[in-house]
Amino acid sequence: MAFTYDVDRRWLTTAIDLSRLSPPSPSHYAVGAVIVDRHGTALATGYTGESHPAHHAEEAALVKLAGHRDLDLAGATMYSSLEPCTTRRSRPTSCTHLILTAGIGRVVLALREPSLFADCEGVRILEDGGVAVVEHPGLGDLVRDVNAHLLAPAV
Numbered sequence: 001m002a003f004t005y006d007v008d009r010r011w012l013t014t015a016i017d018l019s020r021l022s023p024p025s026p027s028h029y030a031v032g033a034v035i036v037d038r039h040g041t042a043l044a045t046g047y048t049g050e051s052h053p054a055h056h057a058e059e060a061a062l063v064k065l066a067g068h069r070d071l072d073l074a075g076a077t078m079y080s081s082l083e084p085c086t087t088r089r090s091r092p093t094s095c096t097h098l099i100l101t102a103g104i105g106r107v108v109l110a111l112r113e114p115s116l117f118a119d120c121e122g123v124r125i126l127e128d129g130g131v132a133v134v135e136h137p138g139l140g141d142l143v144r145d146v147n148a149h150l151l152a153p154a155v
Contacts, residue, residue, distance in 0.1 A: 003040075003077060008108050009136060011036055014045075015079040016110060016142045019057065022048040024149045029113070031082045033057035035065065035104070038075030058084050058095040062102055077106040081143045083113040084122040096122045099131065106132040110139035114151060 011034055018032030028048060035043045046060025055063070058080055065071060078084075084095035084107065099107060112135070113120035123133050144151050 003106070003108075007040065008077075008079070008134060009139070011042075011077070011079040012081070012108055012110055012136055012139055013142075014042075015057075016081045016139060016146065018045055018047040019081045019143070019146045021050070022057070022146075025049070026149070028056075029082055029150065030146050031057035031080060033061045033081070034079040035061050035073075036077045036079065037071075037073075043071070043076065054091055056085060056091075056095050057081070059091070059098055062098050065102070073103045074105045076104050077108055078104045079108045081110050081139075081146070083109050083111065083120055084126070085113065086121045086125055094122075096125050099126065100129045104131065106134070108134045108136065110136050111143040 015032040015034045018034070019030045022030035024030065030048050032047045034045050037043050044061040044064035046057045046064065048057050049055060050060040051063070058078060078099055084099055086094045086096045107126055112123065126133050
């Protein structure tokens with residue numbers, strides 16, 4: 001399957017919709033994530049706080065794939081409404097590191113992480129690790145809306 005602008009936009013919108021399920025919190029962003037295989041089939045989804053208050057969206061999605069050793073994630077795409085984190089207060093491993101360890105070959109995001117909680121270098125670290133990163137900043141306002149309890153709207 002070819003991952004076109006429209007295909008990416010559709011899956012990224014799904015990730016943003018998932019982020020709306022995350023309970024608003026003063027201590028973290030509401031984020032959604034979808035992992036899609038090379039054929040365009042969703043393998044797993046997640047959102048911040050889905051199964052544990054400290055779980056990030058990317059982590060929640062990746063946990064659902066644990067034990068599936070036959071999956072080749074090199075051709076998979078992780079759609080995340082927000083740039084995967086590189087620093088975590090609540091867990092020992094960042095989402096960026098989890099993505100690299102899982103072997104996911106491509107990440108698509110709508111908004112780089114604002115520096116409210118921590119500096120984030122997810123895009124750079126993923127690209128340095130050989131992951132193709134695609135940004136769709138046109139969807140960034142939707143992510144800001146979901147996180148309006150933390151972020152002022154863009155001007």
